[in-house]
Amino acid sequence: MLKNYFKIALRNLSKNKLHTGINLIGLSLGLGVSILIFFFVQFELNFDKFHSNSENTFRIKRFEVFEGELRSSFSTPIVSAPVFKEEFPQIQKITRFIGGVAQAYLDEENTQSQEFLTVSPDFLEIFDFKLLQGDKSSVLNDKYGIVITEETSKRYFGDSNPIGKSIRLRVAETYEEYQVQGVLEDIPTNSSIQFEMLLNDENLDFLVEERSRNSWYNVFGETYVTLANASQEQDVESGMEALMKKVLGEDYEEGEYYFTLEPIAGMHLSDDPITGMVETTRPKLLWILSTIAILILLIASINFTTMAIGRAMTRAKEVGVRKTMGADFGQLVFQFLTEAFLTTMASLVVGVILAEVLLPTFNELFEKNLNLVYGINQILILIGLVIFITLLAGAYPAFFLSGLKPIKVLKGTLSIHFGKQGLRKGLVAFQFFISFLLVASTLIMVHQMNTIRNYDLGFDQNMVVIVDVPEIPSTSFVKTINDSFKQAELYRQSLSARSEVQSAGITIATYGDDAFWDAGFPLEEGKQFQFKVNFVGGDYVKTLGFDLVEGRDFNPDQGADSSAFVINEKFAEAMGWDDPTAEMMPSTRFNSHEIVGVVKDFNHASLYRDIEPVLFAKSPEAVFSGINSLSINSATNPKVVVKGSGMDFDSFRALLESEWEKVFPSEAFSFSFLDETVEAQYRADERLGKMVFFAAGIAILIAAMGLFALAALSISGRTKEIGIRKVLGASSWSISWMFNKEFLVITVIGILIALPLSFYVMQSWIEQFAVKEWPSWLNFTLLAISGIGFTLLIVSAQSYYASQMNPVKTLKDE
Structure with a gap:
């Protein structure tokens, strides 16, 4: 049957x-x-569903009030982990999670950069990353023991057993032998936490000076905890106020500095713009x-x-x-x-x-x-x-x-009039509605992304190359920056001596939402002033083409202007200064300094964000002497930014590499383009726009096939009517128009509903941008005309063919 x-x-x-x-x-x-x-x-x-204890595991989130505004971050003080473990019996396991880059020694002539995470011994107890070799309870207990992934093992040791073998790493000022104690299965692609190498967090002694390690206002990396039961989350959070009073003493202000627990089960799918060190996707x-x-x-x-x-x-x-x-x-x-x-x-x-x-x-x-x-x-x-x-x-x-x-x-x-006409027309109108809703949404997204792409950011990003310079590690953060800048200055000077280079500068930050560091200092009235800071050198302002509106640029010579600051207009406005170059920072904490120049406001971060106060300095001591908070979310190694003179890029790259070999003969050369760094900030929305465009194309194609078939069915069922009309003298144009009217009404209805609805649907998407622009009415008018023309083309082609048939054949067909 x-x-x-x-x-x-x-x-x-x-x-x-x-x-x-x-x-x-x-x-x-x-x-x-x-x-x-x-x-x-x-x-x-x-x-992250493969972590068996994910329901009881949390990431700590820090909240701090600046200028009356509550700000949050997943960066936490290094000192917080041991204090939390001691103060809250509900916490069973805790791990810090701090990223870094070391130089790995390959041979006498070659080294390579190696990313790593410093973690606490509980890390592999909290997260279920599969350990293929080694004992989970002991692999991270040794300061000079490391755990690597399969892929990393093959890169250093090929197919041989890596357990007990060593990798020479320069985590601090000198190379040290780090012994492989464990090998992990390659990290699953559906893990928010990705890494290649794990080091015991005792190595933080090499990376962060003692004062910063014990400060509640200097934050590095993230902290994760596992509770005995998820229901104890409220108990821990409710005890935070008493703990903050205890550790901050006189500096404590109720509700102005505290921590909460965020379940890791939801950390990947998050609308929170603060993402921390993990990969996220917006729901x-x-x-x-x-x-x-x-x-x-x-x-x-x-x-x-x-x-x-x-x-x-x-x-x-x-x-x-x-x-x-x-x-x-x-x-x-x-x-x-x-x-x-x-x-x-x-x-x-x-x-x-x-x-x-x-x-x-x-x-x-x-x-x-x-x-x-x-x-x-x-x-x-x-x-x-x-x-x-x-x-x-x-x-x-x-x-x-x-x-x-x-x-x-x-x-x-x-x-069956209803079946043939009413419902059918309604379904076809719905098809057109969906198709044009997608097309109109695509138009809005393309127009907005073009607006972003063509927006004047306030600096020159064209033909600017960013060359990463190795960092010289030290227990002193200030010494690390100064020594690394001295090394970068050698490369900058060698490039500046070449006629093919217009100018070159040095910078810590490049461009992006978390590229510039967050710093703050107390004002006289007790409020906290928060700003963005970037340490620069050489001809940085000149290379990126910042527009000086007051004062002068830094002296490019090394050592000069070590106590000078250059600020942007937003900084001066926030301070209420009419003549910034005659002012000093309103805090006695700062060492002797001067503000030598003011640059026109520029977008240091993506156009999702408004412009913030920005300060440039050549010396970290000048800034660190006055601030009481610092948050670093980006790489700390210096970069040399180079502006070429218009020569072809292959020759320009060869020049960059040849000068690199003179200064860093054993270091790997890597570079990027500033304009690509800028574009990367909008990659997620660019991808979404392409997907909507692709979907709109498929929707139109399917709708076109449906319209073609329906027109053919409609015409084939009325061939006798066409024959009679032709015998009575009807023209091919009038017959074609008879069929077109039916489908044009459907098309217009779909368009009239889709276009205004697209504004409503895309409102929340476009509102995320600080800089935004809607397409003009002319764009949507052209879109509507295109839709009508699309219908006319398909229906007219078939109706014209039917009108050319011999009426004698159609009338005697019965």
């Missing part, structure tokens, strides 16, 4: 090749894209992508439904005959659903193949490492998609056609 259902379904599908082909192509495209999106969403939702992105997938499937399913309704008269006779022969309602419903199921299954096979083909492009677009692994969860997703589409696309035609009265069908008195 079941075999018979399939045979009849296959016969009906092969008989109507055009409609079957359109359904297959539309559903295959929809499923291919949807499979990628749903698998991606499932991948993102499973981040809104998953909602948007899921909505796109569902909308594309809806459009493809609507094609199936509307074409089935369009062929209602043909299938009605089939239903009448089969009911007369004894078929009941349930059998007919099953027959039509079988056809929908076979079409969906065939589309699923093609869709899976299409998803595999598109996977590399998708991974590149979203910078992910997604694999289409068909485990139990993925199989359930595919089964769910098949059931969803079968019912969505096939249910209405199945129940509608199966319920027809055989007597009326066979006598020819049946009217």
Whole structure:
């Protein structure tokens, strides 16, 4: 019996090749894209779920009041970990989590940069990273013991056993032997925490001076805790106030400095702009992508439904005959659903193949490492998609056609006007609505990203190369900066001597939301003044083309202007200074200094953020003497920024490398472009825009195929009418217009609903930018005209062909 259902379904599908082909192509495209999106969403939702104790594990978040504004960060004081462990019995395990870069000695002529994390011994007890070799309880107990990943092991030792072998690392001022005590399986791609090498946090003695390690206002890295039970979270947080009073003493102000616990189960999917050291994804992105997938499937399913309704008269006779022969309602419903199921299954096979083909492009677009692994969860997703589409696309035609009265069908008195017209038009209008909603949203996103791309940031980013210079580690942070800058100055001077180089400067920060360091000092009235700080050298201001509005630039000579500051207009405005170059910092904490210049406001961070007060200094002592808080979220090694003179880049790069070899013969050379660093800040929204654009293209393609098929069905059912009209003298243009009117009304309705709704839908997205601009009404007018022209083109092509048919043939066809 079941075999018979399939045979009849296959016969009906092969008989109507055009409609079957359109359904297959539309559903295959929809499923291919949807499979990628749903698998991606499932991948993102499973981040960090492999940690068995994730429900009881928390990341500590710090809150601090500056100028009456409550600010937060996941950076924590180094001293907090042992204090928290001692003060709160609810904390079972705790680990610090601080990143760094060391030089790894390869041979007498070669070294390479090696990223690492300094962690507490509890790290591998808190997180379930799989240890392949070594004892979890002891591998991180030794200051000079390290744990590396499989990939890192192969890079240093090939296929040999690394346990007991050493890697020479310059974490401090000299190279030290670090022995491999454990090897971890490569970190899962769905882990928010990524690393290559773990060091015991006793090595912080090499990286941070004692005063900073014991200060509650100097923050480095992050802290994670595991509680005996998640319900104890409130107990720990409620005890924070008493602890802060105890450790801060007279500096404590109620509600102005405290910590909370954030569950790690939700740290990957977060709308919080403060992300810390982990990779995050905004939940809104998953909602948007899921909505796109569902909308594309809806459009493809609507094609199936509307074409089935369009062929209602043909299938009605089939239903009448089969009911007369004894078929009941349930059998007919099953027959039509079988056809929908076979079409969906065939589309699923093609869709899976299409998803595999598109996977590399998708991974590149979203910078992910997604694999289409068909485990139990993925199989359930595919089964769910098949059931969803079968019912969505096939249910209405199945129940509608199966319920027809055989007597009326066979006598020819049946009217299915609603099925042929009202519902069909509504579904087609909905298709156009979805398509133009996606297109209008794409237009808004493209216009906004173009606005961002062309916005004047207040400095010159073109043809500026950033060369990373190795850091010289020291227990003194000030000494690290000064020694590293002296080393970078040698390279800068060698470049400046070349005629091909316009200018070169040195900087700690480049560009980005967390690139400039956060610093603060107390004002006389007791409030905290918060600002951004960057340490620079050489011709930094000149190289980046900052506009000096008052005063002068730094003297580029090393050692000169060591007590000088250059600020931006926002800094002067926040201080209320009319003549900043005649002012001093309003705090007695600062050593002798002077403000020598003011640069025009510039965007040091992405255009998601407003411009903040910024201070440039050549010497860290001049700044550190006056501040009482410092937060560092970016790399601390100096960078040499170089402005070329317009020569071709290959020659320019060769110049940079040749000078590098003279100054750093054994160090690896690495560089980046400033404009690429700027663009990277908007990569997530650029990716989303490309995805919406791609989805809009597929939606239009599917809708076009549906419109083509529906127009063909509509025209084929009225060939006699066309013949009569031609005999009575109607022109081809009037016949074409007769059909176009019907579909143009549908198109206009879809556009009129979609365009204003796109403003509402995109409002929250565009509001995230500090700099924003909506497209003009002309853009949307052109979009509406394009939509109307799109419909006219498809319908006119078919109606014109039908109007050219010989009326003699159509009128005697009966």
